[in-house]
C-alpha cells in the first residue's frame with residue numbers, strides 16, 4: 594500500500610505541479626482484479642479501490658496497518674462507482690448498485706467484492722473504500738443509492754446546482770469517524786462546494802466519478818488565501834488536509850464521493866470563504 598505522510602500548509606507554496614499531484618492526487622485505485630490502496634497519514638485514512646473483473650476480489654490486509662485482517666482496528670465506507678456488484682461480509686452478501694453505499698464496522702473479517710455484470714454498460718463494479726481507525730464496532734449497514742439524507746444546494750444561475758446525499762453521518766448510518774456521501778451536479782452545473790470551505794477538525798477525501806473520459810475537473814486546494822489547482826480525471830481522488838479548501842469546476846457534469854474523518858462528525862462544522870476573499 595502506498596504511504597503518504599501528512600503535509601503542512603507551509604509546504605504548499607514551494608511545490609510544483611508534479612509534487613502537488615504526487616502528494617494530493619490519487620490515481621490508479623482501480624486495477625483489474627485487484628485492490629489499489631493509499632494510506633494518507635492525514636487522520637490515518639486509507640483510500641482503497643477494488644475492481645473485480647474476471648472473478649471475485651478478496652480484501653486482504655497490509656503490513657502498514659499491522660492487523661490480522663483489514664477491519665481489525667478500522668471501519669470503512671464504500672460506494673460503488675461502477676456497474677452493479679456484490680460485497681460479501683462474513684457470510685452476508687449485499688447487492689450494491691451504482692452509487693449505493695455500504696458501511697463496514699470494525700471486526701469484519703472476510704470481505705469479498707464481485708461484479709454482477711462485468712460486461713454490462715457500466716462495466717465491472719468499482720468499489721471505492723474510505724477507512725479510518727475505529728474505537729468500537731457499529732453494525733455493517735447498507736444504503737441504497739439516493740436513500741440517504743438529501744440536501745439540495747446551489748443554483749443553476751451560478752452553475753453550482755447539486756444534490757448532496759449523506760449516507761454515513763450523525764443522523765444516519767452510525768460510525769466512529771467516517772462521514773460519507775455522494776454529491777451529483779445537475780445538468781449544466783459544474784461547480785462543487787462553491788463557496789468553498791475548510792473544516793480544521795476533519796480531513797476530507799474526494800473521488801470524482803461519472804465524469805466523461807475526456808473531461809477533467811479543475812480542483813482547488815490549499816489554504817483559502819494560497820490556492821493551487823489539480824487537474825483531475827474520472828475515478829481519481831484528492832486528499833484534502835484539514836487546512837485545505839476542496840472545491841472544483843468540471844469541463845463536463847460529474848459526481849463525487851466525499852468522505853471525512855477526524856475530531857468530530859459535525860457536517861456543518863465548517864468555515865466558509867466568499868470567493869472574493871480567496872487568493
Ligand SMILES: O=C[C@H](O)[C@@H](O)CC(=O)C(=O)O
Pocket residue numbers: 746755757775776785786787792797839851860863
Ligand atoms: O464537508 C463537506 C464536503 O466538502 C462535501 O459534502 C461538500 C459537497 O459535496 C458540496 O458542497 O458539493
Ligand SMILES: [Zn+2]
Pocket residue numbers: 790791792797839863
Ligand atoms: Zn468539506
